[in-house]
Amino acid sequence: MNKTILSAAIVSVVSLSSFSVFADGPQIYGRLDLSITHSDNGTTTQNSKSGTVIENNFSRIGVKGSDHLSDDIELLYKIEVQVNGATDSDDVFLPRNTYLGLKSKMGTVLFGRNDTVFKTSKGNAEAFAVTNAGYNRMIGIPVRRADGITYYSPKIAGLFNVHTTYLMGDNYEDTEEEQYAVNIFVGDKKLKKSAYFLSAAYNTIAGYDAYRAVAQVKFYDFKLAGLFQNTTSQSYSNKTGDSYFISAIYNVNGVNLKAEYGKDKAGFGKYFKNSALSSTDYSEATDVNIDSLVVGADYKLSKSTTVYAHFATYSGSYRVANSGPVIELEDDNITSVSLRYNF
Template identity: 20%
Template sequence: MMKKLLLTSAITIVSIPVAQAAPEIYGKAFLTTDYINDEADYTNRVDDAPEDSDVDSVQINSNFSRLGLRGSEAITVNTDVIYRLEYGIDIDGDDSNTFTSRDTYLGLVNKDYGEFRVGRNTSVLGYVYDPMVARAYWDNLGKRTLNDNGGVAALNMLDYTRSDSSVLWIAPEYKDLQLVVQYVADEGSDDNKDKDGYGAALKLDKDSYTAAIAYSKDIEASGSINTLDFVTDDNAEGLINYGGDAFRGTITVDLDEYIDMSTPLTLGAVYQQADYDFAGSHKEKGLIVSGKMALENFAHPASVYLQYNKTDNLNGIDNNNSDQIVLGGEYELKDNVIAHAYVGQNSADYTSPLDPTNSVADIKVFAVGGGLEYLF
């Protein structure tokens, strides 16, 4: 009788499921209303080029809104399994891709050996982003081509965002230093076996400043684009390959830590070079300087910022340059509810890769807007 009782108890204990940590649901909803004036002067036309344009519009825009699921579960005393499934959501519904994949990975984190993530990961350049303070419509780093139909856009320097089929290692922090290493598998044809990508970022995070560097080689999937659909030359397809290497260095300084100031002021700077893998390309060189100042005498935290972006040889094409300046402000209604307002302008000389000495278009984009960001 006792044996049967013990056996029954043992079976009952085994059948009880092991407690699992509940996943966390999180996200961001960020909507703005923007007035936009975009102009395109196609000074040296090629066949089937669009007509010169000067368009005013009012737009409702979803700005990197997202919904995610993340969590972890202990598998040993020192090691947890971790996971994240995060998707961008086009809240205003004007994009054909309502859901887009962001960071989606499965991994392990160990107290001694750091964190390993396998899947779709933020690239190493994304880990050195501190000086970029412009938001909403002007959070456009990486927008570097016109739309497929030649539509006007505010153009800016290269920015690798996420990498498919990648392994990311985040080393344990050591004396305020954080190291991130990434490997990206090229799952293309056998001819491209040498295009596996890799990169690393190193960041020093002190109380009064941060300094960081990042380097990537063939991180972004080696794919080609048509820079403009009206470039009809048969050689245009495949001309620009975004394999290559990129270097980014950043620094931010809390100036009030060194100078007696009535309001906190943070200054930032970015220098970046990108070297593309197509014949005749020039190094794309980018510079960003920014300042963000806290405002006093408000019921809730408030700040204003100014950011200037300059890119030479956009897309690796000589004389393809852009300048951008943005003034904006933020007001925290609550810790997770932020009101935004901003105004900015982008000017670009857009050249054809078929003949970089000739300007395809002079682009000018002006935008002013504001909206609400809700974090949950």
């Protein structure tokens, strides 16, 4: 190899290493998360396919960082995309949280695409997040929106925080409704700074009026959580109902044993959408009654690598527009074994 080229390469590597050590520069991060899954009907799998498939559980890559504009103001930024290259998908990249923001003693304001505060109001209550047994299989409200403003308050009176999402109306000409969400919470969703987390949230985003209450508590190695939500369609006033789930996690020598039971009487989740007989049935469904039960476990092989598995079962029924016979949904049973790597 030409000595000049070799020297230049060495200098470049040393320079990049020095920058990462001494400079407050951007951080590259990501996740690879894949499952081998068997499903009877594919109603809740990531690609809605039955049989035995490989699923991509929202693998992603991103860049994030900050810049101190003054002693009191900090610039925040994030660019993140979902990566589907490991599975057969026409969309190799999909948008995730991407924003610019400012942080000060008055709180944090973010501009762009971000998780709505209605989504984050759930804390860590669900035991099987970002899998085919995630809570949106039962409770279906869009959780990430673009063209919005997110505000995170500092702790108020040393007791609680207020988070808000507001979507710019002129970017959403297909609706006349004001689109916003509000979340008020106390405690710590990771259950590290405190042994509890309580939140209450309201949402008018994406054609849904909804309110939610969440509770998480920790007793030594045992965690218990619950979520209740009432959802009403802004397009179909008779399409409304309650949903809830309760979850438990028990840590035994580093293995998290997990169980979750869910009940849905609203019919907005992925399981119902993929099980209803027609789009008309879905939009006019009433008397929805769906049950889910999920059991599983996870174990950290290292700080960055987690292996986990679960079994989920779904069943239910509904009517159309408060009339006609009860229509039974096809039961679905799903088994997954997964590996997750964070970097």
